[in-house]
Amino acid sequence: MVMRSLRSLSVFVPFLVASVSAFSSVPEGSPSPSPSPSPSPSPSPLPPPVVDLFFGTGGSSSNVLLLNDGNGGFAGEEMPGTALETTSVARGDFNGDGTPDLLLGNRYTGWDNAPNQLLLGNGDGGFDDPIDLNGTDKLSTCGVAVGDVDGDGFDDLVFANGNGCSNGAKQESSIMYGKGGTVFEAPVVLPGGELDGTSAVIGDVTGDGMNDIVLGFQLYGGAKLLKNNGDGTFDVVTLTEKYVNAIGLHDMNGDGHLDLVLACYLQNNILFLNPGDGNFTTSVELPKVGSSSGSSDLAIGDMDGDGAPDVVFCGTYDNWVLWNKPDAHDGDDFFDYYQVVGPRTDGAVALGDVYGSGYLDIVLGGSNYGGESNVVENRGNRGFGRVFKLDQAELKNKYVKDIMLL
């Protein structure tokens, strides 16, 4: 997921709120759908992109880079040495050269080794050959995060393991402590148990200056907060028993404390508000919108420029935006309404200003339904325009598991 700040917009357009009766999965008191029609795919040519797009793909297919070619288009590239099931991608700058690098979480399917990998940016928009991380060959990693957990100034790598993103054996989650550059200590098991991890985030949610870890699990673990004690140990708190597919860590109400948004499998999504000490006592149940299997991914960013971060979920039947009220920050009154956007996806979602308009567009990575990936154009004022299909040959029939804008 990519979060970027956006220049402030002064325009705020009021809206209509429609009945929720058509959406049986919507819980009481949660945001209503908007009547706005979803944009349909457009034959319009792609406007010139200003970013590169990286797609982590499942199966045994190479990951794909769509490189902004500077001539108004994307050039598709299959990434050498990444033909593993890449389930998750995180960004870092491991060698400190100012060029973004990537951490790839790869799933061990029970046969060939599938080490997690680093991809170092080469400064030309491309990447060097991947670096396999020692000791991760048989980790079934479904979620990754990069951050300094032990406070030594070097980024550490956290892996949510155990096939929460697919079938297979449960595993413990783990961390590799950074020693500088691309040197990492062997993986160390994190507490929480041998489970079906799907997702990991790193941030100081307890307010003591030390980064904590939140892990999501699909069926058997809910979401667990690993409170960092600062001595290599963690206190584990189970925040919810919900079936978690993806986690967003972001200050959703502007009080300076990191809150949690969970995209859930089969169930309604949920927001947990952090009073500042990591005791997530207030939650806001969010709809799952017409989909039996729930949401496969989420992304957070201020899409209408009102200063309040908004949330996009993608799912089997719909993707939808939840518009965050800029001035109502507690309880069930948190979001204004939700709006269905884009073709159905069931893969991954990321936000970024793809075409340099000043608005965060929605990048949707297709998975189970035809494998199509698209960009939904954000026109501002809570309106969406054209849907641009990313039809590069390299992306055809890929199962997109994660997306990174570069």
Ligand SMILES: [Ca+2]
């Ligand atoms: Ca560190």
Ligand SMILES: [Ca+2]
């Ligand atoms: Ca902390």
Ligand SMILES: [Ca+2]
């Ligand atoms: Ca907050």
Ligand SMILES: [Ca+2]
């Ligand atoms: Ca907003």
